[in-house]
Amino acid sequence: MRRMPVEYDLHSHSIASDGTLTPAELVQQAHAAGVQVLALTDHDTTDGITAAGASADELGLQLVPGVEVSVSWQSLTVHILGLGIDPRCSALQSGLQRLRAARDWRAGEIGRRLDKAGIPGAFDGAAALTRGRIISRTHFARFLVQQGHARNLREVFKRYLVHGKPGHVSGEWASLEDALGWIRQAGGLAVIAHPARYRMTASKLRRLISEFRELGGVGLEVVSGSHTRDNIHTMAALARTEELLASRGSDYHGPENPWVKLGDLAELPGGCMPVWESEAWPVH
Numbered sequence: 001m002r003r004m005p006v007e008y009d010l011h012s013h014s015i016a017s018d019g020t021l022t023p024a025e026l027v028q029q030a031h032a033a034g035v036q037v038l039a040l041t042d043h044d045t046t047d048g049i050t051a052a053g054a055s056a057d058e059l060g061l062q063l064v065p066g067v068e069v070s071v072s073w074q075s076l077t078v079h080i081l082g083l084g085i086d087p088r089c090s091a092l093q094s095g096l097q098r099l100r101a102a103r104d105w106r107a108g109e110i111g112r113r114l115d116k117a118g119i120p121g122a123f124d125g126a127a128a129l130t131r132g133r134i135i136s137r138t139h140f141a142r143f144l145v146q147q148g149h150a151r152n153l154r155e156v157f158k159r160y161l162v163h164g165k166p167g168h169v170s171g172e173w174a175s176l177e178d179a180l181g182w183i184r185q186a187g188g189l190a191v192i193a194h195p196a197r198y199r200m201t202a203s204k205l206r207r208l209i210s211e212f213r214e215l216g217g218v219g220l221e222v223v224s225g226s227h228t229r230d231n232i233h234t235m236a237a238l239a240r241t242e243e244l245l246a247s248r249g250s251d252y253h254g255p256e257n258p259w260v261k262l263g264d265l266a267e268l269p270g271g272c273m274p275v276w277e278s279e280a281w282p283v284h
Contacts, residue, residue, distance in 0.1 A: 007263060008276060010039040010064060010083055011193060011221065011249020015131035016048035017068075018138040020254030022131075023052035029255075031059045033263030037276070037283075039064035039083055039249065041193075044099040045134060046087040064283050067092070068193060069182070070099055070173040073208060077171055078198060080179050080212075081221065081247070083275065084282030085188035092186040095178060100134060102172055107135035109169045110161075114140070117166035119149065137161050138253070153257070176208075180215040187282055189275060191219035191247045195238075196231035209242050219275045222268055223248035225260035236269035246272035 013019035014026045021029065023040060026048075030038045038061060040052045049065045056063035067082045085092060111123025125143035126135050141156040150156040160167040174182075183190045192212060195205060209220070220242070222235040239246045246268050250260050268274055275281065 005267070006036050007034050008037045008248060008274075009035045009250050009252070009262060009265060010037070010066070010191075010247050010275070011041050011068070011081060011224070012038060012252045012262075013042050013068075013254075014040060014048040014052065016045050017042035017132060017134045018136040018253060020256055023048035024055040026252075027052050027055040027059065027061060027063065030262045031061045033261070035061065035263050037062045037064060039066040039081075041066035041068040041081050041083075041249070042132075043068050043079075043134060043136065044070055044096050044103065045132070046085070046093075046096070047132060049087050062283070066188070067096065067183075069096075069179040070103075070171060071176050071179045072171065072173040073176050073211075074204075076198060076200065077173060078176075078208065079193040080176070080183070080217070081191040081193045081219075081249075082183035082186060082188040083191060083219075083247070085183060085186035087186075089182070089186035092182040095174060095182040099174060103134055103136070106169050106171055107140075110137070110140055110167050113169065114160070114167045119144070119147070119166075122167070140167065142256075176211060177215055180212070180217055184216050189219060189245075189278070189280060189282065190217040191221055191245070191275060192217065193221050193249075194224040194226050194251060195220055195235055196224070196227050205238070206242070209238070209244065213242070213244070217244075218278070218280065219245040219247050221249055222246040222272060223266050225250040225252065225265070229266070232266055233269060236272050239273075240271050245275040245278050247275045
């Protein structure tokens with residue numbers, strides 16, 4: 001009798017960063033949607049892992065402890081997932097604390113720039129929407145939608161929070177070398193998150209991958225909630241030619257983004273080696 005495939009979702013967020021569900025609520029919704037293995041990968045924090053793990057144990061879902069690390073690379077911001085990390089690793093926690101301090105500074109500066117652009121109270125409004133300790137651009141976007149400055153989050157980012165717009169502030173994040181070092185010391189596997197989202201040429205993406213591999217990175221998020229079908233096939237081909245493990249994750253932030261759903265991901269294309277089938281996979 002043919003065994004049913006296990007449903008993996010290795011990229012999700014809770015209120016510990018910029019998601020809208022508590023860690024327990026996220027796990028409950030993932031379980032209800034048929035996800036059997038879920039990675040909690042909040043931005044630059046592991047605060048939600050303990051609560052998510054407790055809920056996962058109750059439901060019989062396997063939780064993969066993870067994190068999404070913000071990286072500055074050649075004047076661009078890229079995100080690196082650490083999957084199967086040990087949250088108790090002091091090197092990882094020290095590095096994440098530095099990134100959260102940078103986030104605090106950026107949030108204050110975004111508030112100041114929006115105030116100067118005629119939108120007062122943006123910092124306090126964004127802060128009021130957080131339920132964890134990180135104030136992200138997404139919290140500012142939600143505030144701006146609530147105040148009627150845009151119809152939805154996508155419109156906010158285009159009009160206010162990208163390069164050249166009033167609320168844009170460049171982040172100063174971890175180096176690629178540091179980020180991969182923290183993940184490696186924490187016993188995790190490093191995966192480039194949603195690679196099709198970055199505004200870089202194919203040759204530049206290959207340079208990123210080359211440096212990533214040299215520093216010990218092993219995976220590429222081939223299937224992502226933000227990837228089109230064409231993106232998936234392009235990234236699958238890249239994973240194969242660059243000999244990277246393939247990962248899949250929704251990048252789920254909550255039900256407010258209905259175009260991204262738990263338990264509704266495409267399968268990895270043929271010829272890809274799933275990250276969870278690697279001998280180095282740290283979660284069993």
